Amino acid sequence: MTTHEHPTAPELDALDGLVRHTTVHGVPTLFAPRPGEITAGLAFRVGHADETLPTSGITHLVEHLALYHLGLSDLHYNGATADTYTLFHVTGDEDEVVTYLNSVCAALRDLPMERLETEKEILRTEAGSRGKGPLSLMPLWRYGAQGYGLSSYDELGTRSLTADQVRHWAETRFTRDNAALFLTADRVPAGLDLTLPAGRRFPTPAPSSALPVTPAYLRGEDGHLVFTSVVRRSTAAAVFAEVLGRALFQDLRQKGGYSYSAEADYSSRDADFATITAYADALPQKQDAAVGGFVDAFARLRAGRIEQAELDSARGKLLKRYDVPDLGATLLPSYALSLLTGHRIQSPGQLREDLEAVDVEDLRAVAREAWDGGLLQVPARGADWAGLTHAPHFSASGVSGTLHPSLEDDDVTLIIGEAGVTLSTPGGLVTVRYDACAAMTTRPDGARSLTGLDGFQVAVEPTLYGDVTAERIAVLDKAVPAAAVVPLPARPAAEIPQPREGTAPAPRTPTDGRKQPEGREPAGRVTGHFLLVTALATLWPVLLVALVVNGIKDSSPLGLAAVAGFALEFLLIRAARNLYRTGQPATPQ
Numbered sequence: 001m002t003t004h005e006h007p008t009a010p011e012l013d014a015l016d017g018l019v020r021h022t023t024v025h026g027v028p029t030l031f032a033p034r035p036g037e038i039t040a041g042l043a044f045r046v047g048h049a050d051e052t053l054p055t056s057g058i059t060h061l062v063e064h065l066a067l068y069h070l071g072l073s074d075l076h077y078n079g080a081t082a083d084t085y086t087l088f089h090v091t092g093d094e095d096e097v098v099t100y101l102n103s104v105c106a107a108l109r110d111l112p113m114e115r116l117e118t119e120k121e122i123l124r125t126e127a128g129s130r131g132k133g134p135l136s137l138m139p140l141w142r143y144g145a146q147g148y149g150l151s152s153y154d155e156l157g158t159r160s161l162t163a164d165q166v167r168h169w170a171e172t173r174f175t176r177d178n179a180a181l182f183l184t185a186d187r188v189p190a191g192l193d194l195t196l197p198a199g200r201r202f203p204t205p206a207p208s209s210a211l212p213v214t215p216a217y218l219r220g221e222d223g224h225l226v227f228t229s230v231v232r233r234s235t236a237a238a239v240f241a242e243v244l245g246r247a248l249f250q251d252l253r254q255k256g257g258y259s260y261s262a263e264a265d266y267s268s269r270d271a272d273f274a275t276i277t278a279y280a281d282a283l284p285q286k287q288d289a290a291v292g293g294f295v296d297a298f299a300r301l302r303a304g305r306i307e308q309a310e311l312d313s314a315r316g317k318l319l320k321r322y323d324v325p326d327l328g329a330t331l332l333p334s335y336a337l338s339l340l341t342g343h344r345i346q347s348p349g350q351l352r353e354d355l356e357a358v359d360v361e362d363l364r365a366v367a368r369e370a371w372d373g374g375l376l377q378v379p380a381r382g383a384d385w386a387g388l389t390h391a392p393h394f395s396a397s398g399v400s401g402t403l404h405p406s407l408e409d410d411d412v413t414l415i416i417g418e419a420g421v422t423l424s425t426p427g428g429l430v431t432v433r434y435d436a437c438a439a440m441t442t443r444p445d446g447a448r449s450l451t452g453l454d455g456f457q458v459a460v461e462p463t464l465y466g467d468v469t470a471e472r473i474a475v476l477d478k479a480v481p482a483a484a485v486v487p488l489p490a491r492p493a494a495e496i497p498q499p500r501e502g503t504a505p506a507p508r509t510p511t512d513g514r515k516q517p518e519g520r521e522p523a524g525r526v527t528g529h530f531l532l533v534t535a536l537a538t539l540w541p542v543l544l545v546a547l548v549v550n551g552i553k554d555s556s557p558l559g560l561a562a563v564a565g566f567a568l569e570f571l572l573i574r575a576a577r578n579l580y581r582t583g584q585p586a587t588p589q
Contacts, residue, residue, distance in 0.1 A: 011345045012335075018328040018347060019335060025194040026176035030336055032328030033186035040097045040183045041089040041333060042104060042194075045340040046173040049083040049148045049205045053439040053451060054486050055165065057123055057155025059086055062170050064119045066107040075100055083148055084204050084270060085337060086174075094189045101181075102193045108174045109196065113163045120158040127154050134224035134377070135277065141218055141391055142228065142375055144210035144455040145438040148269065156439060160486045175199025180339050182332035204270035204341055210392075210454045211375065217388040220377035225259075225290055227278040227298075227377070229370040233268060233343065235354035236362040240370070241266035241276050242314035243363060244301060251297045252280050258290040271342040276370050287380040294376075295386045302371055304364035311363065315355055322348045394428030395456055402472060404465040407499035414458075414465045416472050418479070421450055421458045432458050434479040444490045446473050450480070461497050 012021050012030075019032045027042075046059055063079040063086055070077060077090040077100050090100040136152055143149030176196040183189075207230075220226065231237045245264035252259040264278040282290035300306075324330055327348055338345050346354070375391065376383055382390060401417025415422040420433035432452040441449045446468075448460040460476065462468040477485075 011339070014345055014347045014350065015328075015335065019332065022188060024181065024188055024192055025196070026198070027179045027181050027194045027196070028339060029181040029183065029188060030332055030339075031183040031185050031188060032326070032332055034184040034326040034329035037091050037093060038097045038183060038185045038189075039089065039091045039329075040101060040181065040185075041087050041336065042101055042179060042181050043088075043333075043336050043340055044086045044174050045084065045178050045202050045204070046086055047082045047084045048150050050173070050202065051150060051157070052483075053145050053150060053153060053156055054484055055157040055161060055169075056150050056153060057120075057157040058161055058166060058169050059173070060123060060155060061116075061119060061158065061161065061166055062086075062108070062111065062174060063088070064123065065111045065113075065115060065166070066104050066174075068112050068115050068119070069107060070100065070103055083151060085340060087333075094185075097183070098189050098191045102191075105194050105196055108170055111167060111170055113167070116161075116163055116166065120161070123155055123158045127158075134221055135226055135228075135279065137220070138226060138228045138277075138375060138377065140210070140455050141377075142211055142230075143208050144453050145451050146453050147205045147208045149208065149210070149455065156441070156486055159488060171197055172199055173202065177201055178340075180336040182336040184326075184329040184332065201340070207269075207273075208453070212392065213389045215371055215374040215376065215388045216391040217376040217378055217383040217386075218391045219382070220379055222284055222287065222379045223281055224379055225280045225282060225287075225294055225377065227276075227294070227374055229276050229374040230269065230273050231276055231366060231369050231373065233272055233274045234366070235351070236358045237274055237276065237366045237370075238266045239311070239314050239318060239355070239358050240301075240363050240366040242317060243306065243310050244276070244278060244298075244367075244370075246310060246314065247297045247301060248278060248280055248294065252282075252290055252293050256289060256293050258282050258286045258293055268337075268341075268343065282379065284379075287378075291378050291380055291383065295383070298367065298371055301363065301367040304360060304367075306360045306363055308360070311358070311360060315358060319352060319355055322352055394425075395422070395431035395454075398422035398424065398429040398431050399433070402467075404468050404472070407464055407466060414460065414468070416460070416468070416475055418475070420479075421460060421476070423458045430456050430458055432456055434476075434481075437480050437484050439484050439486055440476065440480045441486045441488050442477070443488055445496055446470065447491075447496075448473060448476050450476070464497055464499055 012019075015021070015030075019030050021028065021030050023029060048056065048059065051058055060081045063081050066088065067077070067079050075090055075092055075096050077088075077092075080087045080089075088101075088104045090097055092100070138152075139149045140152035145153065174196065175198060176194065177199045178201050179194075179196065181194065241264045245262070248259075248262040248264060252262040259280040259282050262280040264276065266274055266276055268274045278294070280290055280294060331348070335345060337343075374388075376386075376388055384390065399415055399417035399420045399422045401415045401419075401421075404414040404416065406412035406414065411426045413424040415424060419435075420431055420437075423430040432450040436453045438451045438453045440451070446462045449457065450460070451457045460468065460473070462473065
C-alpha cells in the first residue's frame with residue numbers, strides 16, 4: 001500500500017486537527033476516529049446526471065457489476081448511485097473493510113462482463129418495483145430529458161448498452177483521480193489496495209433548462225402539492241428550508257387542517273447550487289385551500305414577516321448537528337463529497353459562525369430567490385392567480401413534411417419532416433427535432449418514439465396514423481443520430497396499438513400523458529385540388545340560394561332537392577378541410 005500523508009488539496013487545510021488526510025494509490029483519503037466498527041466509503045464523481053438518455057443506467061450498472069463478487073458475503077455493505085456521485089460503503093472490522101474495498105477496486109479494474117445481461121435485467125426489475133412518487137417528474141419539467149432531468153426517467157440504457165460501452169465508462173469515470181475515500185478510523189488500514197486507472201476529475205454537469213419562465217406551475221396528481229427551486233448554496237438557504245418547513249406545517253396542518261404531511265428540504269445539487277423542495281398532501285376537497293395556504297405562507301416569508309423565534313428555532317436545530325461526539329467522523333461523507341464536487345470545505349467552527357450570522361433579512365432574500373426560480377406542481381386548478389406561469393405543454397413551432405392523419409381522432413395529425421416530427425393536436429404542437437433528439441426507441445414492427453432534449457415526446461405508431469409507410473420510417477432512422485437510437489424488443493401482437501374511435505394520442509413525455517389543451521393549430525397544405533374544391537364550396541351556396549329563391553317564386557316543390565343541395569355543400573366543405581390537412585379528400589381508413 002502506498003500512502004502519502006500530506007494535504008491532498010489546499011481546501012482540506014480547514015480540517016486540520018479534526019480530520020486527517022492522505023492519498024492511497026493516488027486516491028484522496030480522509031479519516032477520523034470513532035469507537036466501534038469502521039465505516040468506509042469510496043466515492044466517485046459520476047452519477048445519473050453525467051449520462052445521456054440512451055445510456056441512462058450505465059453508472060448504476062457499473063455499481064452492480066463491481067459488487068457482484070460480494071453477493072454472498074456477510075459484510076454490511078451497499079452501493080448507491082445519485083445524480084452526481086456513486087458511493088460504495090461498508091461497515092465492519094479492519095479486515096472486512098479492507099476485503100470490501102479491495103474487491104470493489106479489483107472489480108472496477110476488470111468488470112465481470114459475463115454478468116452484463118443478467119445485471120441489466122436485475123436493474124429493470126428493480127426499476128419496475130420502485131414505483132413513482134409525487135416528486136418524480138419535477139426534474140424532467142425543470143431540466144428536460146438530459147442531465148439532472150434524467151432521474152425522472154427509467155434507465156433506458158439497460159436495454160441496449162454494450163460491454164464496450166460499460167467497460168469504457170468504468171475506465172474513464174471510476175478512476176483514482178475521480179475518487180475520494182473516507183474512513184472512520186485513526187489510521188489507514190494495512191493491506192488496502194485501491195489501485196485504479198489514472199484519469200481526471202470530472203466537474204459536475206452544467207444544468208439544462210426546460211422552463212423558459214419562472215416561477216411556473218404545472219398540474220400534477222390529486223392529493224399532492226410539490227414545490228422545487230434552485231438557489232445558491234449557502235447557510236442562509238439551509239436555514240430558510242427549515243423555516244419554510246415549519247411554516248408549512250403550522251399553516252397547512254396545525255391551523256388549516258388541510259394536510260397531514262407538510263415539510264421542506266434543502267439538498268446540494270452541485271458545487272454552487274442547491275435544491276429546495278417543499279411538499280404537502282391534501283384530500284381532494286381541500287386541495288384548493290392547501291394551495292392557497294402554501295402560497296400565503298411563502299408570501300409571508302418573501303415579505304420578511306418572519307418571527308425571530310422562527311429563525312432561532314431553525315438555527316438551533318441545525319446547530320445541534322455539530323454538538324455530537326466524534327464530529328470529524330460524522331462529517332467525513334459530506335467532506336469527501338465536497339472535495340469531489342469542488343464545493344468549499346469549512347470547519348465546524350466556520351459553519352457555526354455562518355449559522356449564527358444568519359438574520360431575517362437573509363431569509364427574506366432566499367425566500368425571494370426561491371420563489372422567483374420556483375416550479376409548483378398543483379393538484380387542483382391552475383396557479384396563474386398567484387403570479388405563476390403555466391409551464392410549456394406544447395412546442396413553440398412545428399416542422400413541415402408529409403401529413404399523416406390520426407386514425408383515432410380527425411383533429412390530430414402526425415407530420416414527418418426532414419428536420420423532425422410534429423404531432424398536431426387541437427391544443428397545440430409537440431415537436432422533436434432530429435438535431436435535439438435525446439433518444440429514439442425502435443421496435444421491429446416499425447414503431448418509433450422520439451424524446452427531445454426538452455422532454456417533449458412524439459410516438460410514431462404506424463398502426464395509428466395514415467400512410468406511415470416503411471419509407472417514412474426510414475426517414476426517421478436516417479435522420480436521428482445513431483448514438484440516440486435505442487432498439488427495443490419485439491412486442492406481442494396484442495400489445496401493438498390499434499385505432500380506437502375518438503381517442504387522441506397523448507401529446508407528451510414519459511409517464512404523465514400530459515397536458516391541458518392550449519396553443520395553436522398547425523399549418524396545412526394549399527394544393528390545386530384544395531383551391532378547386534374550396535372554390536366549388538364557396539360558389540355552390542350562391543347557386544343553391546338562387547335555385548331555392550326561383551323555386552319559391554315558381555311554387556315548385558323543393559324538399560328533396562334542398563336536402564340534397566345542403567348535403568353536397570357539407571361534403572364539399574369536409575373535402576376541402578381534409579385536402580388542407582392531409583392532401584386527400586377523405587381521411588384514410
